[in-house]
Amino acid sequence: MSAKLWTEEQFNCPVCLDLPNDPVTIPCGHSYCMACINDYWSKNDPKGVFSCPQCRQSFSPKPSLSRNTMLAEAVEQLRKGAQMADVRASMRSGAGVASSKTKRKLSSSAVLCDMCKGEQRAAVKSCLVCMSSFCEAHLKPHKTKKSLSKHELIAPTSNLAEKICTEHKYLQEFFCRQCKMFVCWLCTSNQHKGHECVSTKVERLEKQKLMSEMQTENTQRLKEREQELKDMKKMMEVTKRSSDMVHDDTEQVLSELQRSVERLQELLEEVLDQASTQKMGHAQEVTDSLEAEVTELRKRDQEMKDLLRCEDHIYYLETCESLCNPLASGDLPAVVVNPEASFEPVRDAILDLRDKVEDICNQELGKITKQVNDTTLFTLGDATRPGLKGGIFKLFSGLGSRTTNSRSPAPTVGARADRRGLGIGLRNQDVRSRDTPRDKGNTSSPRPRDRQRREERET
Template sequence: MASADLSQELECPVCLSIYTDPVILRCGHNFCRVCIERVLDTQEESGGYSCPECREEFTERPTLQRNIALRKIAESFLSTQPDQEEAGVFCSNCVDSSVKAVKYCLHCDVSLCGKHLRVHSKAPEHVLCDPNTSLENRKCSVHKKILEYYCTEDAACICVYCIAGQHRGHQVEMLDEASEKKKKKLRNVLQKLMAETEEAEKRVQSLEEHKRKAQEKADGETERVTALFRDLRRRLDDLEKRVLSDIMRQAQQVTQSYNDVIRQLEIKKEELSRKMRHIEELCNMTDPLTVLQESDTGDLCDTEDRERHDKQLHDGGDLDVAGISHTLHTGLSDIMSGQTSGLPVYADILLDVNTASNDLHISADRKTASQADRRQNRPKTPKRFQNDQVLSRQRFSSGRYYWEVDVGGSDKWTVGMCYPSMARRGDQSVIGCNNKSWCLYRYYNQYSIVHDRKDIRLPDKIPSDRVRICLDYEAGQISFYALCDPTRHLHTFTAAFTEPLHAGISVWRGSIKISGGIRGGERSVHW
């Protein structure tokens, strides 16, 4: 019991623990240096200082004098105490024996064992906590009372004395009530965060699926292009071998022809040399009779032999370069026509004046559409647009095509593809504002991809005045590209086409021009 009494005498009134570096105020009360400095810092904001124990007021911040004697007593006491974790906290009501406490009542400032806890008041103000819990944050640092209230204006937990003091006139709530309100707000925030997390997870899954499909498509294209070039190399190797073999064969024939003529000429040279020697002998003879009786030496110029040699060299004495070139060009043409048959081809787009709005001017070559200076007086037909739009004369029901547009002459335009059944009047007649059209749209410096009124804003300005539109009807794809260096892919629509498609354009300022041309006339383009 003496130890327990000494322990109470050595407790700091603020932290309720054994003094640590104790200091003394002018009024004679002792505190831990850290505890009293924290209290004085809090009082400094209110403009006055006072002792937390006796409430004596000071005109200036009091000087803290170290209490050396008290510090030695506290240190000596702590050295004689068993480890706190082993000793634990004992019940304040068990005066005859040391019984470990199971709870601590903040209201009564007592530790309770299981027996005394059962008979303890269950009123709401009797807040119970773990007996080893630090009480420094549970009690008011100024008044040493339980923090039972919450000041909504200062967002601070306060005691009953604070209500009449520093927080006089403020909106005050019970801690439980304030806690429930905060929990309600936190639950609302939690619900929003859970919804955002779920949405983010869905987007991640969607993006992962798009990434997977894009990778699969890239892998498929890589395999297709690799196979194409592998086949090209094989065909080129075969063509090279065939052409080189033809060249070698012809070279052997030419060499053989020249060798035959050279051999015949060598034989002819020997015969001529023999005749020359015989003639020289006759010329050196002195007997006229012998010279005159010698037989004729024959014709020295054998014209038939020369003509025969010339014909022999003409027939096989030179390479057939024209034939080799023909074989080479024919082979290359066959290879390219076989390998590029599946690639997109240019579409020679011509604008259909019968669909053009009377606010558009269509050039004589049917390639350029521009905002008309005055309204055109064209006949009213079911195909004519009320809005500033026009479709192409061509319609595409199969195949792969692309066409290009020079949009440098306007800053407000639309280019895309449309079904012929698209409305010609009203909101549903605007390209992109229905489920029968797909387009790239520019409004001044803002670019968007639009289908069925769903607007996908492009993040950057298109770095080119030329746009390419590609159609793969069987694959159900319409793609848009900016023809810069390198070519930039803008967007690809995917759909199951149920009608033929026409090229469509709108222009509200300036003009835009179509370019391109079909090679060889495709059967899937209908006029």
């Protein structure tokens, strides 16, 4: 029944022309928003005159104001009724809220219009009286209607209700550096009086300087890691092909030797497989770590770019703290990839073994084992590592070395040969050293491929 007798306009505050927030009734009987009447009286405070804006009745001293509970409940019921009416009208017209797909088209920091039905458009202004955000089309009533022209419009602000001071009902446009919190202009003169309070825009500019530095560091680190990841993948591909080729040639060459060399073949395959598995496994772990770090850096870079485009100062300040933290150094130090990674020297050494006798097999096997173990695919530096041009790119530090020291005792061939009597058998055959010419009675000759390799090594 009351809904038929009373309209929403009859409950409006005469000052802001909207439903009152924290309604109070002054001695003459007229009701206002507590903030509106306090603002009105504060302008006339020096004169010592406190009058009603409607009937002009004066009061002295200044009346004390208390919240009109009954009127507040009636206003709240009116608000709920208006909201339900809007919902029913929206359902009858078939208009729905914007789909998640449409929202994803807008930036994650964009403020959407609260009045759009269906596809929501980006807001251009937010109203502190209506507590809503409006697009260009829905903002027109605020420009054309006299009752709305006095409303205070600000830049688009998301979650506007959460950014209103709960005590003074003003927008929190300041940041208290001492208390690390957002405050309104009245808070700066009361609870936060004497504190270092600056506007959110000024605070953002300070934080933005820090973020710009962090973004530069992040971008540089991203470039370095991307290049390292590219080099690692290229090295792994080349090294894998080289390892496969060495494995194939090892089987082909060692299959031509006598039974005593079969033991050598087994040992070499074991060393190569173990070294390849260990080194490639380690390389894969480093590659996985690099990929994870590059993904995190890209994500951080995109979040910084999106946040820098955000026009909402409060949202910016709330979000930038996590992005402005110093970058974690991580467990993985800098990676320097050996661009010339290859097992080719190992394959050459294996081809030389075919021309050697059993007396030097143990010595050659020790040398080859050391060469395999000394194969360096990459090196892990530290934060103070030199630049790429000044780094060490030697991939196989052990290859070509004439020293006999190795990381572990090399396996021997003689033990197996003695057990099976192969040592004596080899000595009775056509066994020659590198400098001994082939027997004239032997008409066999090296294969063209082997001869070509020898010529390349000699040159």
